[in-house]
Amino acid sequence: VQTDTRALQKGDLFFALKGPNFNGNLFAVQALAAGAAYAIIDEEIDSAFVDGIETVQTNGEKSSAHAPNGRLIVVPDVLTALQDLARHHRQQFTIPFIAITGSNGKTTSKELMATVLSSHFKTHTTVGNLNNHIGVPLTLLRTPLDAQMAVIEMGANHQKEIESYCRYTLPEA
Missing domain, CATH: 3.40.1190.10 (Mur-like, catalytic domain)
Structure with missing residues (x-):
């Protein structure tokens, strides 16, 4: 479980927390691209933005293993x-x-x-x-x-x- 994309390890569950100076929802797709298994969010993410990185380059090959589709879990409140x-x-x-x-x-x-x-x-x-x-x-x-x-x-x-x-x-x- 991780709340900070800078400390994320492959397979972590990313919780997109919000604070007075940040909105973790804005980092959810980045977390998935970095290897998070799932991202827990409480705001819908612009589908064009998500579609823009559905596949990422890994070892010279495109991989759908990092596609965010189905890996964004929307909840009423991430902290809860x-x-x-x-x-x-x-x-x-x-x-x-x-x-x-x-x-x-x-x-x-x-x-x-x-x-x-x-x-x-x-x-x-x-x-x-x-x-x-x-x-x-x-x-x-x-x-x-x-x-x-x-x-x-x-x-x-x-x-x-x-x-x-x-x-x-x-x-x-």
């Missing part, structure tokens, strides 16, 4: 789709998921807890401080199937934000 997929992935696990929240010291507490737990369990944890509405679902989606524990950092900048993360993180503690 990302969070829903994260919840589905989370529900595949029976291991403990521990949420770390608070005003100060979240990242340090998360790192300390993960260090202690990893001495006895294969522990998955939030990378850095990716603790927002995008980072939390990405952390969940990157939980390996052989994980025995998960420590998830959750940050907030408005009321009820942690509550929304808990709806798809489903932490035990």
Whole structure:
């Protein structure tokens, strides 16, 4: 799963998120051309633009393997789709998921807890401080199937934000 075309690897699922300064929908076709298996979008893309790169040059041959047709999945809201997929992935696990929240010291507490737990369990944890509405679902989606524990950092900048993360993180503690 990827939200940034610059970090995309072949076979990734690209989520075309929007922000105040960017619109991921504009990069969906580029993501497919770069090897994304599918692009999740919430705006229709101009068919002339899509048709313009239906086939791309690979190793000197035209390949329809990169054709966007059928590989653009339109959803009402890309962020909600990302969070829903994260919840589905989370529900595949029976291991403990521990949420770390608070005003100060979240990242340090998360790192300390993960260090202690990893001495006895294969522990998955939030990378850095990716603790927002995008980072939390990405952390969940990157939980390996052989994980025995998960420590998830959750940050907030408005009321009820942690509550929304808990709806798809489903932490035990």
